[in-house]
Every structure is written in structure tokens, then in C-alpha cells.
Amino acid sequence: MYRYDQYDLTLLEQRTAQFRDQVVRRLSGALSEEEFLPLRLQNGLYHQRHAYMLRVAIPYGTLSSAQLRVLAEIADRWDRGYGHFTTRQNIQFNWIRLEDAPDIMDRLAEAEMHAIQTSGNVVRNITTEHFAGVAADEVLDPRPLAEILRQWSTMNPEFTFLPRKFKIAISASTTDRAAVKAHDVGLYLYRDERGEPMLRVLVGGGLGRTPMLGVVIREALPWRHLTTYVEAVLRVYNRHGRRDNKYKARIKILVQSLGAEPFAAEVEREWALIKDSPATITQAEYRRVAAFFALPPYADQAGPDAADVAARQAGNPEFARWCRRNVHPHKVAGYASVTLSTKPGMAAPPGDVSSAQMRAVADWADQYGFGEVRVSHEQNLILPDVRRQDLHALWQAAEAHALATANIGLLTDVIACPGGDYCSLANARSIPVAQAIQARFQDLDYLHDLGGLTLNISGCVNACGHHHLGNIGILGVDKNGEEWYQVTLGGRQGAAAAIGKVIGRAFRAEEMPEVIERIVATFVAHRHGDEPFSDTVQRIGLAPFKERVYALAGEQP
Amino acid sequence: MKQIIRALPSGAVVVADHWHILRDGEGEPVLPAGSQVLLPLPLWRRLRQDGVALDASAVGVWIGCDDEYEGLAGELLALPLIAVDFPAFRDGRGYSVAYLLRSRFGYRGELRAIGDVLRDQLFYMQRCGFDSFDVRADKDIDDALRGLTAYTIRYQGAVDDPVPLFRKRAEAAPDTADDGWAL
Ligand code: HEM
Ligand code: SF4
Numbered sequence: 001m002y003r004y005d006q007y008d009l010t011l012l013e014q015r016t017a018q019f020r021d022q023v024v025r026r027l028s029g030a031l032s033e034e035e036f037l038p039l040r041l042q043n044g045l046y047h048q049r050h051a052y053m054l055r056v057a058i059p060y061g062t063l064s065s066a067q068l069r070v071l072a073e074i075a076d077r078w079d080r081g082y083g084h085f086t087t088r089q090n091i092q093f094n095w096i097r098l099e100d101a102p103d104i105m106d107r108l109a110e111a112e113m114h115a116i117q118t119s120g121n122v123v124r125n126i127t128t129e130h131f132a133g134v135a136a137d138e139v140l141d142p143r144p145l146a147e148i149l150r151q152w153s154t155m156n157p158e159f160t161f162l163p164r165k166f167k168i169a170i171s172a173s174t175t176d177r178a179a180v181k182a183h184d185v186g187l188y189l190y191r192d193e194r195g196e197p198m199l200r201v202l203v204g205g206g207l208g209r210t211p212m213l214g215v216v217i218r219e220a221l222p223w224r225h226l227t228t229y230v231e232a233v234l235r236v237y238n239r240h241g242r243r244d245n246k247y248k249a250r251i252k253i254l255v256q257s258l259g260a261e262p263f264a265a266e267v268e269r270e271w272a273l274i275k276d277s278p279a280t281i282t283q284a285e286y287r288r289v290a291a292f293f294a295l296p297p298y299a300d301q302a303g304p305d306a307a308d309v310a311a312r313q314a315g316n317p318e319f320a321r322w323c324r325r326n327v328h329p330h331k332v333a334g335y336a337s338v339t340l341s342t343k344p345g346m347a348a349p350p351g352d353v354s355s356a357q358m359r360a361v362a363d364w365a366d367q368y369g370f371g372e373v374r375v376s377h378e379q380n381l382i383l384p385d386v387r388r389q390d391l392h393a394l395w396q397a398a399e400a401h402a403l404a405t406a407n408i409g410l411l412t413d414v415i416a417c418p419g420g421d422y423c424s425l426a427n428a429r430s431i432p433v434a435q436a437i438q439a440r441f442q443d444l445d446y447l448h449d450l451g452g453l454t455l456n457i458s459g460c461v462n463a464c465g466h467h468h469l470g471n472i473g474i475l476g477v478d479k480n481g482e483e484w485y486q487v488t489l490g491g492r493q494g495a496a497a498a499i500g501k502v503i504g505r506a507f508r509a510e511e512m513p514e515v516i517e518r519i520v521a522t523f524v525a526h527r528h529g530d531e532p533f534s535d536t537v538q539r540i541g542l543a544p545f546k547e548r549v550y551a552l553a554g555e556q557p
Numbered sequence: 558m559k560q561i562i563r564a565l566p567s568g569a570v571v572v573a574d575h576w577h578i579l580r581d582g583e584g585e586p587v588l589p590a591g592s593q594v595l596l597p598l599p600l601w602r603r604l605r606q607d608g609v610a611l612d613a614s615a616v617g618v619w620i621g622c623d624d625e626y627e628g629l630a631g632e633l634l635a636l637p638l639i640a641v642d643f644p645a646f647r648d649g650r651g652y653s654v655a656y657l658l659r660s661r662f663g664y665r666g667e668l669r670a671i672g673d674v675l676r677d678q679l680f681y682m683q684r685c686g687f688d689s690f691d692v693r694a695d696k697d698i699d700d701a702l703r704g705l706t707a708y709t710i711r712y713q714g715a716v717d718d719p720v721p722l723f724r725k726r727a728e729a730a731p732d733t734a735d736d737g738w739a740l
Contacts, residue, residue, distance in 0.1 A: 007722055011710040018707045022677065030700075038647055039677055121647070151712040151722070157684035158656050158715065161649025227713075238653045273661065278720045279713065285723040 001064055001372060002147050002292045004112045011154075012109040015116060019043050020102035027099070042122055042160070044115030045101055049424045052096040055118040056108060058375050060128040060146040060170075061089035065362035065371040070111040072358035078104055083358070085342060085351045087415060087466055088167075089127050089375045090118055094422055116154055121162045123153035123234070127169045129177035130376035131337050133293055134384045136329035140189050140197055142172040144290040145226055148281060152227045159234045163241035164249035167206070168230070179377060181205045181213040181497040182469060184251045185233060189223070197223040203233060203263070204255035207463035211499045212252045217264035224281045225271075231279065232271035236263070296370035296385060298332045312392045321448060322395050322406040336388050340381045340398055341405040343413050345438035348402070349431040350416045351379035360401045368394050377466075378415055380408065409452045411520070412438045415466055419459030419476060420483070426459035428476025428483035433457060433512050440513035441520075450520060453533040454493070469493045471534045472519060473500040474512070485512055489519070489545055490537045503546050515549055522548045560698050561669070562690040562705070564683055569705045571698050574691070576638065578619060578671060593617070595640050595671075598624045605632075613637070619671060622650040630662040639664060640691070643672035652685045659686035659716045679704035686716035 004012070022039050025031040031039075040046075044055040056071070063071075071091055075083050078100045079093040086092055096104070108114055118125055126146045133141045149168065153159070159166075171178040172189035180186035186202035199221040205214030221229055237251045240258075255263045313320035328337040340361060343350050353361075365373045365383055368390045374382035381403070386394055398404035407413045414437065417423065419430025434457050441447055456470030460477075467473035473488035484506035491500030507515050522545045527536050537545070561574040578595045595617045596604070604611060617638035620626050626633065633639060639658065641651040651670065658664040669689040670682045679690055683705055692701045714721040 005726075007710050007726065011708070011712070014708050014710065018677075030697075035646070035675060035677075121649075148723075154712050155681075155708075156713050156715075157681035158652045159649070160681050161647050161652065161678075163649075235653055235656075238649055243648060243650075277714070278724055282723070282727065284727050288723075288726070 001062060002059070002143075002289065008112070009109075012112075012114055015043075015114065015155075016102065016105040016109050019105055023098060023102050038120055038161070040101075041120035042117055043101075043105070044118035045096070045098070046119060047424070048094065049420075049422055049426075051094065052098050052101065053422070054093045054096045054101060054104060054115060055086075055088075056091050056093070056113060056115050057118045057125045058089050058091060058113075059150050060126055060132065060143055061130050061375040061377075062132075062143065063373045063375065065365040065373060067111050067113055068358050068362040068365070068373050070107060070113065072355035072362070074104055074107060075355040075358070081356075082352055082354045084349075084418065085353060085375050085379050085381065087377045087379060087417075087464065088118075088125055089130075089377055090125055091375070092418075094418070119165075121164050121166070122160055123156065123162075123166045123168060126150050126153065127167070127178055127183075127377065129171055129173060130339075130374040130380075130382045131177065131328060131384065132172070132374075133295075134330050134332075134335075134337055135173050135175075135177075136331050137174045138172055138331060139174065139191055140172045141290070141293055142170045142189050143293045144286060145187075145189065145223065146170055147289050147292075148285065149226065149230065152230070152279070159238060162234070162238055163243045164246065164251075166234070166237075166251070176493070176495040176497075177376075179466065179469060179493045179497070181495075182207055182211075182466065182493070183214060185230060186214045187226075192220060199223060199226060199229075201229060201233075203267075204252040204260070206250050206252045207466060207468050208250070209247060209461040209463075210250075210252065211463065211468040212256070213497055213499065214252075215255065215260045217255075217260060217267060223286075224283075225275055226281060227279050228274050228277060229267075229271055231274060232267045235270055236266050240266075295332070296372075298335060298385070299387070300334075309388050309391055318406070319392060319395055321444060322404060323391065324448070325406045325408045325410065326404070327391060330385070332385075334388055336386050336391065338383045338386045338391070338394060339376065339408045340383065340403040341407055341413065342380050342403070343407060343438065344402045344405050345412065345442065346435050349418075349421075350414050350434055353381065357401050357403060360397070361403070364394055364397060378408075378413060380413070406444060407447060409454070410447045411441050411450060411453045411455055411472075411516075412447060414438060414455045414457060415470065416457040417459050417462075417464035419457070419465075423459055423464075425462060426476060427461075427478035428459050428485065429509075430457045430459045430465060430474075430476060433474065433476075433485060433509055436509070436513050437516050440517060450523070451530060451532050453520075453523075454491075455516070456491070466493070467491070468499045469497060470500060471537065472516065477506050479506070483509055485509065487515060487519075487549075489542055490534065492534050501542060503542055504550060518549045519545055559691075562679070562692060562698060562702060564688045564690075564705065569702055571702060576617065578640070578691075581621075593638075595619045595638065597621065598626055598629075602629065620654060622648060622654075626654075627657075627662075630658070630664075633658075634662060634664050634666075636666055638667045638669060638689075640669040640671045641687070643670060643674055643678075646673040646675050646678055648673075652681060655682070655685040655687055656716055660719075676701040676704035680707055684711065684715040684717045 026036040046053040084092045168185045169183040170187040188200040201218040202214030369385040414434040416430040416434040420426035456467040457474040458465035458467040486506040488500030492498045619640035671691040
């Protein structure tokens, strides 16, 4: 994990001091709410339906066990004993008092954490995939470059008042688990035929009311030029992005209106003038940062444990099921990465984790791994380095804390935004709909038979729940002050990302479990062998689904 | 007398200021002798096209966010003062304008932020090359001075200091040679 030095610590101290003073000035009236707004947003503080909400950065989704304990402490001292892990790999606390926010920032800073740029029209938390550094299919570790980009973007003076929010993701595996194409700038790190690390740069992805996937504007960018290239993109965007209409202010609209090629040409022109500036990354800097992400001291113990796990699985179908869905291959023999599901169903909304659970996870990270925890954009927690021989013990411990639901990647591993229960922008609630669907699909054997199937819910067009990318997407819409839900099918995340299509008229909340059941039944009826849901949808199209879903009501879709 | 903040090598100070900003729609400048004026860029361009002789020491230009100034950059360089307007403090285009004037076109004169200029933005403005700040009239300018001293650390390079922190870290703790090592 990256560790702060004196420079990083000093910067954070100055930042928290400045924020404390800003809060004092707000409370005294020296700052108007309008003037305070962007300042507090740049420090992760929203005003929500009931209270202030604080969004804490978890850079590229990586936490130490000590940091997770601090988050638990914050939940207990200043919130209601839980936090919400989000699709941005951050954590949100929903019940914060403005007066307490500076103390919370100080507590975070002590643990080398912050809330800088988790909101506002700035470069947001850089994200990557949750198995970074350990995935068996990884080409390179994306975290050092993510950290370099984090530092470059933190309080970057030219880009702190952009037209709109700006999100960057980087992936370096053969499988894209970071939703790269749904980002304003998406980066794929790979090696070229000579083994040199290169970047493929995509621009113009984003969801919200105009969902779009990013387009490639640059192939084979040598890694040293990462920050200057992003700087060129941002300068073009800062100067030419629309500011007259906030719904058209994202970079995707600029790329669309200029056309990808003219946009890319503009970026190249700008980049040519700065490409050899001192911002060019040096190997020494890369090496310094990469040293923080060096492989931990793995024990050399491939072999006997594999048999042990197999034996335990044979005797225990529940454990076997969990191993199948929640255990992910590791690049080091004898190890695995484990996903702890935050989606038990009625017991908790997706992404919500209690302080007691956080402490338990921190303990397991120490006991079974190297003290590290990850947050996935699917809102789950990951222990990246678990000895295979400890899987059974961990599974039992996780069971006892309701974190062992064997549903990763399955229908009930629902991604959901906080929706109308918390969010003041919502058109509809998300959590009760997610839970009603989870309750309908409790039969784990059936779920496992259905295979990988993603279900995403957003409470409004802002798409915080990535509903466009769900194989099944649910969008809360408002009709005459009532909550309705629109369904999309065919969305996918990953390298073959696709945006789902609406199937027809929206439904009432009570209808949703039945609607999902009918969609699933249609899939089962048309599926070829073990075909995944998204392939079936692609093959047969929307018509059979519409027919079945709308048949009962005797309506035309 | 109006006051502005002037960032000098020895530190930032509040000083009296004589420049009058001619806003759009205020018509042609009719100014008492000895006063100095910042013209809107389109007006300045027109006067020059019309062959009007402008007193180089008394006339500056302010650039609006939508103004096309790059074609004129060569001529702007001679001005004693260029201002960049922030129509709203949340409109960040002026930061890039300042960056370009300083880094791309090499403007060395006084570069002033005008408009909705507030304390908490001054640090960023200074980093982008502004060295004077016409703080919004209803704000306490001495208080605003503090906006320039909140930070001693800068991660990335900018106009004020193009060398990013990582190069300074490397100097402070020299590592072995930067070669023969690949990712
Ligand atoms: C305080 C509550 C929240 C508010 C007010 C909020 C606001 C918004 C808004 C206005 C947008 C649309 C941006 C645009 O299209 O330009 C958006 C998008 C998004 N938000 Fe949130 N959000 C909130 C919570 C969350 C949470 C909890 C998550 C994660 C679970 C999240 C993740 C996202 C994502 C992934 C997008 C779509 C990104 C894109 O368009 O590229 N947000 N949010
Ligand atoms: S999608 Fe809408 S309802 Fe859900 S969190 Fe985002 S803004 Fe709120």
C-alpha cells in the first residue's frame, strides 16, 4: 500500500486546516452557502435528504486493515454505526453533522485518508479493479500509475473548477473489472510486443441521462506520458467543454459534438507541446511508488492445501458454492482473493456495512492476509490475499457476520444506489426494490444455475447504480409524483461493454419481483446450455422478454 | 481608492490600484487624463484596427471566457497588464487562459484575476500564473490574503513552479540511476 511521507502528510494537514476554517467561515456567515458549496463538495461533503453525507476517498479501492478500523470508528463516533460502500469504490457516511466534519477529516488524515475531490467538478477518485496486483489474469499492476495520477490530480490548480465531474479508471488485466468504458477517461494498460508498458486511452464515457461508452483516442501511449496526456485532455475539456447547460457539460458531449477524431487531433496538438515537460514520469518515480505495492511475503505453499480445500468442498455443498462464486484465482499458487458479499438480502441494503463488520473484516485481513482490504465497484469488500488452506476458516467467520452470501456475480449481487431513502435527487427508492428482488430469488441452487447475471438499480437518471451497464437495469422514474421503475436489458460492463435497452412501459415497485422472475424465466426457456444471460439476450433480442413480461397484464409493451 | 492583492516575490500584499475596468456595454472610454483602463478584448482589437493610438502604459486588456485571444497573443505580450475575467468563481476557464498566456505565449507582465475572485480560489489562480487579484468588492481583502498561504506543498507542476513534487523528492533522496529498469 502507498504510505504517506512528510510531503503527503503536510499537504493533508494543510487541507484539513483550510477546510476547518471554511466551515467556521460558513457557520459565521462569511461564506454564503453558494460559495461554500463547491468547497464542501471538493471535500466530499454533500447535503442529502436527511443530513450531511461525507464521501471518503478510497484511492483505487485499496485500504489497510488499520484504515478500515478508523472507518468503523468514524461510523460509531459520528454516524449511526455503519457506512455505505459505493460504485466509486468510496465509502459514504449518511448522518454527518457539518460541525463534526473537520474532526472527521482530522481523524482520517491521521490514518492517511481524506475526502479530497470525492465530489464536485474535479477529477474524482481514480478507480481501478479490486483485484489489482493479485489477479491471475493481470498483465501489470495498475496501482502505481493510479497513485501517480492521484497525486497529479490532487488540487491540480488548473482543473479544480471543471465544467463537470471527471472520472478516470485504469485497468491492466485481460478482463476489464473497472468499467473503464463508462469513464470520462478510461485507460487500458498493456504490454506491447517488445514488453513495453503502453496505454490505450479512451475518452467520453459516462452514464447519467445520456449514457455513452468511451472511444479510443490514442493507442500505444508510452506509460511515462500518462499525466501529460491526461493534462492535454483536461485542458481541451476545460477550455471547450460546455458550461451553459450542466446536462451537456460532461466531456462525452464535447467528444460527441466535435467527433472523436477531431477531438483526438486537438488533444494531440496540445500534448505535443507539453509531452516532454517535467511532468513526464520518470522511472525513478515509478519505482519509488511501485515499491509500495511490492508483492507481500507470500509463503511457498502450493500443493497440499489444494487437496484440503477440495476435500472440504466435497463434504460441504454450501462451502463449495461459496468457493465457486466468492473465491477468485490469485497470481500466486496457494492463494486466492475472496469477495465478502455485502448483499445478504433483507438484512442490509447493498453496500451497507456495520462498524462491527468492518472490524471483523479488518481482523480477517490481518489474520488471513497481509492486512489489506479492497472495495469493488460492485459494492463488495475483498480480501486480496487469503491462503487457500484458510478459506474454510474464513468462510465460517464470514458466515457468522453475514458476509458470506455466495452470490458474487449472481442476480442477488445487486448494485444499487441509495435512492429515495437517502438521496435528495431520487425519483424513486432503490433499496426496497433491490431487497424485494433479493427476497424472491433466495434459492441459491437456482441462482447458481442461472449463472453470471448482473442487476443494477438507480433511483434516477444520474445512474449512480450503473443501471445502464446491468444485464438487467432498473431505473426509478417519477410519474405524477409516484415511483415507477423502467427496465433495461442487455447492458454489460467490461471490455465488451454495452448500454442496455428499455423494454417498454415502467412498472410499480410491487410488480418488480414478478417482472424480474419473468425475465429470468424467458432466459431459462431460451438458453443454450450454460450460456450466460447477457449472451442469450444478445442472441434472441428483446422481443421474447417483452412478450412474456407484458403478457400477464395483457398489455402491449 | 480601490485595493487589490499583488503577489510579489517577497510575499503578497494589499496595494492601492488605479486601473478602471471598462465592462462590456459601457460604451467608449472617456477617462480623465492619467487614469489607466482595462479594455474588453473585442474593443481593444477594434480600436487597433481603426488605427487608434493607445497609450501603452495606460491601456490594458481584459479577456473574457469566450474571447478568442490566441491569434492576438503576440501583440498582447507587450501590454503592462492583462486581466482574465471570472464571470463566476465556479467557471474554471480562466485558469487555463492564464496557463496558456504564461506558459505557451510567454506573457511576462502583470496578470490579474478579475470578476468573481474569492479567497479560496486565490491559491489555484496564483499557481496558474496570476500575480494580482481583484478580490470581489464585498469581501474583506485582508482576509483574502490568507488564501495564498494555506499551502506549502504542491504535488504537480504548474506555472508558478513547473517541477512536480516527485522530482524534488528524487533530489532530496537521490535514488540510483534512472535507467536499465523496466516496469
Ligand atoms: C449523495 C448522494 C449522491 C448524489 C447527490 C449523486 C449525484 C450524482 C449525479 C448528479 C450524477 C450525474 C452526473 C452526470 O451525469 O453528470 C451522478 C452520477 C453517478 N454517481 Fe452519484 N450521487 C450520489 C451518490 C452516489 C453513490 C452512493 C454512488 C455509488 C453507489 C454514486 C455513483 C455514481 C455513478 C457511478 C454515477 C454515474 C457516473 C457517470 O455518469 O459517468 N453516486 N451522481
Ligand atoms: S442515481 Fe439518482 S437517486 Fe441514486 S444516488 Fe444517484 S442521484 Fe441519487
